[in-house]
Amino acid sequence: xxxxxxxxxxxxxxxxxxxxxxxxxxxxxxxxxxxxxxxxxxxxxxxxxxxxxxxxxxxxxxxxxxxxxxxxxxxxxxxxxxxxxxxxxxxxxxxxxxxxxxxxxxxxxxxxxxxxxxxxxxxxxxxxxxxxxxxxxxxxxxxxxxxxxxxxxxxxxxxxxxxxxxxxxxxxxxxxxxxxxxxxxxxxxxxxxxxxxxxxxxxxxxxxxxxxxxxxxxxxxxxxxxxxxxxxxxxxxxxxxxxxxxxxxxxxxxxxxxxxxxxxxxxxxxxxxxxxxxxxxxxxxxxxxxxxxxxxxxxxxxxxxxxxxxxxxxxxxxxxxxxxxxxxxxxxxxxxxxxxxxxxxxxxxxx
Numbered sequence: 037x038x039x040x041x042x043x044x045x046x047x048x049x050x051x052x053x054x055x056x057x058x059x060x061x062x063x064x065x066x067x068x069x070x071x072x073x074x075x076x077x078x079x080x081x082x083x084x085x086x087x088x089x090x091x092x093x094x095x096x097x098x099x100x101x102x103x104x105x106x107x108x109x110x111x112x113x114x115x116x117x118x119x120x121x122x123x124x125x126x127x128x129x130x131x132x133x134x135x136x137x138x139x140x141x142x143x144x145x146x147x148x149x150x151x152x153x154x155x156x157x158x159x160x161x162x163x164x165x166x167x168x169x170x171x172x173x174x175x176x177x178x179x180x181x182x183x184x185x186x187x188x189x190x191x192x193x194x195x196x197x198x199x200x201x202x203x204x205x206x207x208x209x210x211x212x213x214x215x216x217x218x219x220x221x222x223x224x225x226x227x228x229x230x231x232x233x234x235x236x237x238x239x240x241x242x243x244x245x246x247x248x249x250x251x252x253x254x255x256x257x258x259x260x261x262x263x264x265x266x267x268x269x270x271x272x273x274x275x276x277x278x279x280x281x282x283x284x285x286x287x288x289x290x291x292x293x294x295x296x297x298x299x300x301x302x303x304x305x306x307x308x309x310x311x312x313x314x315x316x317x318x319x320x321x322x323x324x325x326x327x328x329x330x331x332x333x334x335x336x337x338x339x340x341x342x343x344x345x346x347x348x349x350x351x352x353x354x355x356x357x358x359x360x361x362x363x364x365x366x367x368x369x370x371x372x373x374x375x376x377x378x379x380x381x382x383x384x385x386x387x
Contacts, residue, residue, distance in 0.1 A: 085356040093303035097364035098372075100292045100299065105373070107289035108132045108173060111282055112152075115169045118275050121161055131155045133376035140370045143329045149174070151377075158384040164264070171268050175225065176282040177289075178218040184290055185211065185323040188316030195316050195344075203343050206324040206336060213327035224265035225272070232262055293365060294318040297345060300361045309348045317344045338362055 109128040116123045131152045139148030153166035188195060223231035235258055242248035272278055298314035321344055325336045341358045349357045 085353055086359070088304065089300075089356070089360060090303045090305070093299055093360060094364070096299050096303075097296055097360075098368070100296050101365060101369045103292035104289050105129070105132045105136055105369075107285045107292070108135075111173050111176065111285045111289075112169050114278070114281055114285075115172055115271070116156075116161065116165065118271055118278060119165045119168065121165065123159070123161065127159060130376060130380045133373040134380055137370060137373040137377040140366065140373070144327075155380060155384075158380075164267070167264055168267050168271065171221075171264055172271070172278075172282065175218070175221050175268075176286045178214055178221070180283055180286040180290055181319075181323055181326070182211070182214055182218060184287070184294070184319040188319045192312065192316040195313070195320060203321075203324060203340055206328075206340065207320055210324040210327045214323060221265075224262060225269045228262060228266055228269070232258070290319070290322075291315065294322070296365050297341070297357070297361050300357050300364075301348065303360070304349070304353055304357060306349070306353075313348070314345075320344075334366075337366070 106129060109125060109132040112128040112131060113123060113125045116128070134155050135148040135152040138151040139145035141147065149167075149170040152170060153163055156166035156169070157163050220231070223234075236255070239248055239251060239254050239258065243251040243254075248254050294315045295311060295318075297318055298311045301309065301314065321337070321340045325340060328336055330336070338358055341361060342354050345357065346354045
């Protein structure tokens with residue numbers, strides 16, 4: 037759920053400590069992942085395989101990531117326009133780059149939305165409208181992610197055989213968590229009374245079990261969340277065309293990122309497997325690791341790539357392909373978005 041707007045206007049020191057801790061965890065997971073996946077692979081063979089990849093993959097891969105981040109920025113541009121803010125798309129791109137950076141270095145991507153709300157507030161957008169934008173973007177992303185994964189599971193049965201063992205359990209966990217969260221968010225949007233009563237009873241049960249220390253504070257936060265969901269539902273009712281626009285943009289956004297492994301496959305000079313397999317595999321892999329409380333899902337994302345795509349890349353090229361694919365979709369994009377976030381922060385300080 038979107039965190040309360042009042043807490044996101046100013047980045048507190050606890051938020052900075054959380055980001056620093058997440059960055060330290062990210063670096064530790066990167067090192068451990070590299071050691072586990074590459075310890076049995078000679079460095080010379082790995083470098084030789086990487087030298088064989090066509091360099092056009094870098095601009096093409098970055099262009100696909102540009103579509104990924106740009107579509108979210110366009111969604112924000114459309115939503116803020118419906119809320120009465122004439123915000124240039126370029127500003128929305130800054131917000132999305134800032135969110136991508138903070139999501140990548142904080143567990144469960146918990147720092148992305150507050151950072152974007154704060155960035156919007158620096159440009160004079162009320163925090164409540166920034167939080168509402170993040171709510172609608174999050175709902176659209178989760179609904180589309182579930183639909184893409186379900187479509188891959190139903191219409192690409194050959195993928196199921198590649199998702200046994202640990203990856204199958206991760207998919208079950210990630211899909212279950214995402215489905216529960218999405219159902220909750222949709223219930224608060226379209227069935228607010230029933231969802232509010234259910235959430236209140238859940239808080240009572242948690243308080244009785246002493247898992248919720250301050251029932252009154254939790255109830256107040258629930259009321260604020262419900263008010264944000266009510267505002268989101270009002271926006272959707274006042275502009276029915278907004279729903280298909282957001283879902284269409286999010287589908288394009290996810291498709292761009294899902295096709296990066298296919299671009300890597302072609303850059304290694306391989307053929308014989310169509311883009312549908314890569315799109316579906318990456319849709320399921322993304323759903324499987326998205327709910328894990330790790331910065332950028334580092335570790336499971338790389339391990340999952342190796343397991344899912346080994347049949348098409350082969351034993352010799354799977355690890356190099358993973359390095360190129362994750363290098364573009366996460367590590368290089370993190371550097372670019374980090375530079376953009378730093379530039380935005382310096383601009384805000386000057387203002």
